[in-house]
Amino acid sequence: MAGLRLIDDYLAALAAELRGHPTADDAIDEAADHLHSAVERHLDRGASFQDAQRRAIASFGGPAAIGHEVLSAQHEGARVPTRLSITCGRIGLVAVLAAAGAVTSFEVSRRYYEVLFRPEEARPWETIGYVLLAVSLIAVAAFGLGLAERLGQRGTGRGQAAFTLVAVGAGIGIVVPWAVPAWATLVVAGFAVLLSDARHRAEVGWHAWLGLIGGVGLLTGTAWTFIHEALRPTYPGTAVGERLLLGGFLLITLATSLGAARLAGERAALPEAAVLD
Amino acid sequence: MSQQALKGHLDMLVLAVLADGPKHGYAVIDALRDRSDEAFDLPEGTVYPALHRLERAGLLRSEWSEVQGRRRRTYHLTDAGTTGLATRAAEWQRFVASVGDVIGRSGPWPASA
Structure with a gap:
């Protein structure tokens, strides 16, 4: 018919x-x-x-x-994920990553500043960390190029723009590693451009989305760090109280996210399908 | 009858309808509606999960065919399904008889003063 x-x-x-x-x-x-x-x-x-x-x-x-x-x-007897629980889970994941990103980016900024401007005070693992960051950023740029190829966007204007953002971001990250907000923004924006046109494509694997979510987390975290730094009269330095505050925020975010996801899962287990909407 | 009450007995009703012979999903729902004089009015899509559940339990088996260019799945009662239906039907008859006994002995409800 x-x-x-x-x-x-x-x-x-x-x-x-x-x-x-x-x-x-x-x-x-x-x-x-x-x-x-x-x-x-x-x-x-x-x-x-x-x-x-x-x-x-x-x-x-x-x-x-x-x-x-x-x-x-x-899946009789098992809890079935609903759109609500999946959304809650994603929000929770981004929130946790944002908090982790804040802690990480703050530390990264501070450490690399010391490595490059006060090398006599830098400890060996901090130098190794810088090298690892540089290698990781090259790998991220290569991954971006591979993803563009896989999505058939390598030769398109969108693909070229996306790869340029990722590559420039990675380059800045290698040369000026403590400028985390700048290079993380460019890298995440590049991946976002690549994936924005591929939302419904089955060939986009979970790793690509996870990478983007991780990037959003890092980006959110660096934004927080930027604000934090802008408000501080001196740089660098992290007091014990600040570390406790960040750790507490991380735990609260994690607990809240898990609670929301659990609540959503319980709603899904109810027999009346109407609760789904 | 409320949808919730009906859901509790859906498996038995589906088995009973298929005891007459193999049917595809739409025909099962049609038979349920006809034989209940349209009293059983579930969202039709909810009958399919029941059919799938009964098939996984070994009470039904299904086969696919092509009808008018469409894939059609037809369900058959298995031997286990026939036995399961007899057991459930006997339990239901006992339940109905017991409820009838209780209601019959209690007289009109609520009792008049």
Whole structure:
């Protein structure tokens, strides 16, 4: 039956709910057969084409609720992640990474300042750390180039702009490592440009998204560090109280994120599909 | 009947409908609606997870075919499903009889003063 736009839209929404699930194709084919059968029935009873589709969809149930029911049946006894719990988890991950980024970037800025401007005071591991940072940034730039290639964007204007941002960011990071806010911003912006056009592409692996989330965390952290530094009359130095404050913030963020994710998981375990929305 | 109450008995009802012969999902729902005189009015999509659950439990088996250019999955009752249905039906009959006994002995509710 051709031209069933409402049914096609519904099946696309259901496919999005079941994305990545091993039996998604079977579940969608089964739903398609059901909806087409229902439309035929309503048409036989005199409904219009549009009305037949609307009635078939209304009787079948919303895609979020049905998707949840299908996944619950597949993972009986286990908690099924919902869009809410996944969102909470992502927010929590970014928040934790932001806090970790704040601590790390502050330390990185301070240490590399000492390595390059007070080499006589630098300890051996700080020099090794600088070399490792430089190697890592070269690897990040290479990863950006590889990702652009994989996404088919290497020859495009978008791909070239993205790689330029990553490469310039990495270069600044090697030459002026303590300017973390500047180079982290450029590197993250480059990856964001690369991935912004590839949100729905299956070939974008979890590692790319994790890298971007990590970058956002670092970026947020460096923004915090920048503000922190701007407000401080002297540089560098970290008092014990400040370390405790950062550690406490990290723990509170972690606990809050886990709590939110747990709450969302419990909501998902409730039998009424309506809680999903 | 409320959806929640119906959900608790959905497995037995699906098995009962399939005892008449193999059916695809839409036909199972159609039969449920017809045989209940349209009293059972679940969101139709929620019947499929029940079918999948029963298949994983070994009470049903399914096979795919192509009908009018569409893939169609037809469900069959297995021997275990036939036995399971008989057990559940017997339990249900005992439950209904017991409830009937209690209601019958209590008289009208609430009791008049």
